[in-house]
Amino acid sequence: MNPVPPNQNQNNTAASGTASPAASPASATGSSPTFSPLYQQIKALITQSLQSGEWKPGELIPSEVELANRFKVSQGTVRKAIDELAAENLVMRRQGKGTFVSTHHEARAHFRFLRLMPDEGVPHYPESKIIEVKRIRAPADVARLLDLKTGDALIFIKRVQSFDGVPTIVEELWLPGQTFKGLTAERLMEYKGPMYGLFESEFGTRMIRAAEKIRAVCADGAAAELLGIAEGTPLLCAERVSFTYGDKPVELRRGLYLTAHHHYQNELN
Amino acid sequence: MNPVPPNQNQNNTAASGTASPAASPASATGSSPTFSPLYQQIKALITQSLQSGEWKPGELIPSEVELANRFKVSQGTVRKAIDELAAENLVMRRQGKGTFVSTHHEARAHFRFLRLMPDEGVPHYPESKIIEVKRIRAPADVARLLDLKTGDALIFIKRVQSFDGVPTIVEELWLPGQTFKGLTAERLMEYKGPMYGLFESEFGTRMIRAAEKIRAVCADGAAAELLGIAEGTPLLCAERVSFTYGDKPVELRRGLYLTAHHHYQNELN
DNA sequence: AAGTGGTCTAGACCACTTT
DNA sequence: AAGTGGTCTAGACCACTTC
Numbered sequence: 001m002n003p004v005p006p007n008q009n010q011n012n013t014a015a016s017g018t019a020s021p022a023a024s025p026a027s028a029t030g031s032s033p034t035f036s037p038l039y040q041q042i043k044a045l046i047t048q049s050l051q052s053g054e055w056k057p058g059e060l061i062p063s064e065v066e067l068a069n070r071f072k073v074s075q076g077t078v079r080k081a082i083d084e085l086a087a088e089n090l091v092m093r094r095q096g097k098g099t100f101v102s103t104h105h106e107a108r109a110h111f112r113f114l115r116l117m118p119d120e121g122v123p124h125y126p127e128s129k130i131i132e133v134k135r136i137r138a139p140a141d142v143a144r145l146l147d148l149k150t151g152d153a154l155i156f157i158k159r160v161q162s163f164d165g166v167p168t169i170v171e172e173l174w175l176p177g178q179t180f181k182g183l184t185a186e187r188l189m190e191y192k193g194p195m196y197g198l199f200e201s202e203f204g205t206r207m208i209r210a211a212e213k214i215r216a217v218c219a220d221g222a223a224a225e226l227l228g229i230a231e232g233t234p235l236l237c238a239e240r241v242s243f244t245y246g247d248k249p250v251e252l253r254r255g256l257y258l259t260a261h262h263h264y265q266n267e268l269n
Numbered sequence: 270m271n272p273v274p275p276n277q278n279q280n281n282t283a284a285s286g287t288a289s290p291a292a293s294p295a296s297a298t299g300s301s302p303t304f305s306p307l308y309q310q311i312k313a314l315i316t317q318s319l320q321s322g323e324w325k326p327g328e329l330i331p332s333e334v335e336l337a338n339r340f341k342v343s344q345g346t347v348r349k350a351i352d353e354l355a356a357e358n359l360v361m362r363r364q365g366k367g368t369f370v371s372t373h374h375e376a377r378a379h380f381r382f383l384r385l386m387p388d389e390g391v392p393h394y395p396e397s398k399i400i401e402v403k404r405i406r407a408p409a410d411v412a413r414l415l416d417l418k419t420g421d422a423l424i425f426i427k428r429v430q431s432f433d434g435v436p437t438i439v440e441e442l443w444l445p446g447q448t449f450k451g452l453t454a455e456r457l458m459e460y461k462g463p464m465y466g467l468f469e470s471e472f473g474t475r476m477i478r479a480a481e482k483i484r485a486v487c488a489d490g491a492a493a494e495l496l497g498i499a500e501g502t503p504l505l506c507a508e509r510v511s512f513t514y515g516d517k518p519v520e521l522r523r524g525l526y527l528t529a530h531h532h533y534q535n536e537l538n
Numbered sequence: 539a540a541g542t543g544g545t546c547t548a549g550a551c552c553a554c555t556t557t
Numbered sequence: 558a559a560g561t562g563g564t565c566t567a568g569a570c571c572a573c574t575t576c
Contacts, residue, residue, distance in 0.1 A: 037563080037564060037565090038564075038565070039564075039565085063541075063542060063543080064542080064543070065541090065542085073565080073566090074565065074566045074567070075566090075567090076564095076565065076566065076567085077564085077565060077566080079543085079544090080564085080565090082543095087356075088538065089538065093542095093543065093544090094542085094543075094573090094574090095542070095543045095544065095572065095573050095574080096541080096542055096543065096572070096573030096574035096575080097541095097542065097543080097573080097574060097575085098541090098542055098543075098574095099542090099543080112537065113537050115537075209536070209537065209538055210536075210537040211534075211535070211536055211537070212534075212535045212536075212537060213386075213532040213533070213534060213535075214483065214505065214528075214532060214533040214534075214535060215505065215528035215532050215533070216485040216486070216503035216504050216505040216506075216526075216528050217485070217503055218503050232501075234485035234486055234487050234503040234504070235485050235503070236483065236484065236485040236505070237485075240537075257485075259483075259484035259485050263482040263483060263484050264482070264483040264484070265480075265481075265482060265483075266480070266481045266482075266483060266535060267478070267479075267480055267481075268381065268382050268384075268478065268479040268480070268481060268509075269357065269358065269478055306544080306545060306546090307545075307546070308545075308546085332560075332561060332562080333561080333562070334560090334561085342546080342547090343546065343547045343548070344547090344548090345545095345546065345547065345548085346545085346546060346547080348562085348563090349545085349546090351562095362561095362562065362563090363554090363555090363561085363562075364553065364554050364555080364561070364562050364563065365553070365554030365555035365556080365560080365561055365562065365563095366554080366555060366556085366560095366561065366562080367555095367560090367561055367562075368561090368562080
């Protein structure tokens with residue numbers, strides 16, 4: 001959209017002695033600025049293009065050289081910007097091929113948000129069974145977490161996920177009606193694969209980060225019946241808020257995990 | 270220890286036309302090598318110095334320029350090596366001051382491994398009460414996780430941690446006797462602050478990474494009594510294996526967390 | 539052969555900290 | 558003023574992929 005160079009808060013003119021001696025980057029050099037490095041500005045511009053859909057999930061973005069020309073900066077500066085985007089899993093670099101927009105339609109991405117692993121054997125993605133889909137008004141607590149107003153339109157989803165036919169997860173989701181307009185039970189039921197893939201493809205909303213709070217709880221009657229276990233069985237309760245570009249919360253999810261033969265895997269670095 | 274340059278798998282001679290035309294980096298250029306980039310080799314050398322204690326936790330390491338001279342590479346290469354070490358929390362960079370070896374004696378580091386947060390209010394570090402310390406022989410399962418042999422010497426520790434006087438965590442630890450020779454109940458009880466600080470200062474063993482498996486369980490009689498709760502109360506069970514340099518496992522820990530007024534916090538990126 | 543990301547270098551200047 | 562990490566540039570070459 002904007003091929004012009006971002007404001008230059010450093011005197012890049014340097015070079016030979018021919019440079020005008022009084023380039024005067026003066027004016028506001030210390031008053032209010034909050035300057036950010038060039039590569040951060042480039043990163044923000046690239047992120048904008050990702051968010052706007054200029055480059056769609058799975059697609060190739062322009063090469064480093066091309067972006068350097070577009071933004072009128074050196075390749076090294078573009079590289080540093082993309083390095084950070086890759087570290088945040090917004091893009092993926094592949095030597096010799098290029099840089100691709102990340103997508104949830106990839107085996108690699110499936111376990112980035114689902115951390116429940118079998119105690120033994122290789123992990124694989126569970127089957128999903130939709131229990132309920134309905135339109136509701138946002139209760140105060142949900143509204144607060146999703147940065148909405150109490151009473152705003154929400155879509156509520158309840159489902160059960162099974163590994164090898166064994167029901168293991170009961171999940172409830174609250175989605176802003178505004179963002180997921182047109183989401184139906186039919187569409188959810190016929191869709192195979194991670195829900196985030198559907199959100200990405202059909203609603204243009206990509207989850208890029210999430211925060212979870214985990215507790216131990218007792219199975220209530222409803223959960224016990226859905227999971228085929230005794231009431232009172234201890235379950236792991238994971239409450240997740242997911243964010244899309246701009247740190248905008250767009251999903252609240254409460255999952256109850258049966259951890260008899262699975263565990264929540266976490267790496268502390 | 271080794272100020273000589275690492276093997277150079279790239280022809281760095283370049284420069285002007287005076288370079289000998291037949292530098293012949295030939296020989297094994299494609300047979301078995303598993304070459305690694307220069308900055309990875311530098312990173313490994315720096316890590317060795319960290320592990321050997323040449324620079325101790327909290328101390329300043331040599332400047333980038335100094336390291337570049339020592340290793341006979343450019344500052345940029347040292348920088349990339351240190352960037353990765355900083356990303357792994359092995360060192361901390363501070364503009365204008367230098368690069369410091371990370372330490373567990375820092376408020377900043379306290380919540381890197383303890384992820385239990387109060388549902389409301391600001392997080393603070395719990396008080397610890399040692400229940401039991403004894404020497405045992407490694408059971409098969411513990412030995413396997415710690416990369417030891419069944420029957421090897423272990424130190425077993427049991428403690429309770431409280432927030433504002435409320436018992437919230439029951440924890441059991443298994444430590445290799447070899448690594449933590451001389452660890453006594455007295456030393457543990459008189460020590461204030463995170464146990465990893467003690468391990469780092471007194472035993473030269475720094476935890477740099479950990480893997481946790483989390484489940485929901487019911488409180489048994491022992492845990493219930495220590496936490497002052499009813500038997501059968503759901504608890505979060507976190508089993509952690511911690512690693513020091515070289516990905517060597519040096520601690521097994523099983524914590525039972527009361528999540529009535531706290532939760533396990535996790536960020537998914 | 540051409541294009542991409544990955545590595546390495548050398549030099550300049552900036553921002554911050556200490557002397 | 559001097560030293561440190563932080564940013565930016567320009568150019569070279571390497572490793573990998575595709576044509």
